[in-house]
Amino acid sequence: MAGPLECVRVVSVAINLPGPAAVARLVSMGATATTVLPPSGDPLEHYARAYFDELHAGQDIERLDLKSHEGRSRLDVLLAEADVLVTSSRPSALVRLGLDHESVGGRHTQVCQVDIVGHPGAAGEVAGHDLTYQAGAGLLPDGRLPATTAVDLAGAERAAAEACAALVERSRTGRGSRREVALSDVAVSVAAPFTHGLSAPGGPLGGGLPVYAVYAASVGHVALAALEPQFVARLCGALGLAPEGLTADRLREVFSGRTAQEWQQWADEHDIPLAALAPRA
Incomplete structure (x- = not known):
């Protein structure tokens, strides 16, 4: 049976884990997706190729140099037919590539953009990864590495939900919008059972x-x-x-x-x- 997102077209320029996992979730609900990778590929390809393949199953993959005119032109062709754009770069990098929402929305008003960032708002340039977000949220009290990248995966689910919310909003307004998913905020949400004493030692x-x-x-x-x-x-x-x-x-x-x-x-x-x-x- 067709999924609820049948006919929704997703373009992703997100690498590593949260973005690809979010796109895989959208695909599981019926969306079609094209993932654009840089010439160097996705680090996940090198760290865990089988996982990379799992997350990109059923998607088209294009390798484009978005720093080149040819690469940006090809991406614009993809965005002209897209409903959702997923990114996971720092805001300044998106501006340099013309992929900030103001630029994308100016060219393609139908695009719902989901920007996955490390920290919200003005702190979006602060570097980080799952480990630092878990550390900052108090999820590593014993100093050991976590068993899984819980924040990345919870962030992926939130990004997929934000994409769906933006599509619903577009059905009312006729225009795409920007939704931001800050992984540091996701970490605080994931840590809530611990910080409220529910899963803390002795809780x-x-x-x-x-x-x-x-x-x-x-x-x-x-x-x-x-x-x-x-x-x-x-x-x-x-x-x-x-x-x-x-x-x-x-x-x-x-x-x-x-x-x-x-x-x-x-x-x-x-x-x-x-x-x-x-x-x-």
Whole structure:
């Protein structure tokens, strides 16, 4: 079946991760996309080629030197038929290339432009990447590298949402608009459960609740997330424990008696939110 964004045409000049992930999300909803890469390519091609290919599946890729007249002319041809433009460069770089919204909107009034930047507004020139945004938002309290680029990916989802919002706005006004996604703001949103104490150490989702924790099994580990009363009751019944017996020490003892995969099968049979930890990729 056709997706909700069928007939929406996206042009992207965004490299690295947030932009391509945002465009992949739009494509998954039915949009068609052309990604314009510089002659040197996208760094992601070199770091993780399989991931790059996954994010660009179903898209047209053109390699253009946008510093040249020929490259900018070809991009203008693409923009003349585009509905959405996704960028991820500093504002000054967009101005130099004639890709700031004032310039693009002046030539192509129908284009909805989504600019992914590091910091909002006047701070848009400040350099950064996922790691620095997570650090600034307090998401690296133990000083270790994060397991994933959570801000980049959350930023991609926000950028896709902003593109959809701009398309809705255009349906009312008849003109495209500019939407800005600042990754530092996204990091603050992602960090909110931690900064509000929900997932901070000792918080309800940070080790304070025995029914929401990770436990060692005889082989492997399991993640238990029996938050709602019905799951707590089901857990007690399946384990033969009274509610007051659901202490961390008792659960550690219980889960050490089987392998993680055995507990996974048990949880599936009893409709309990528990998962065996997948091995590191």
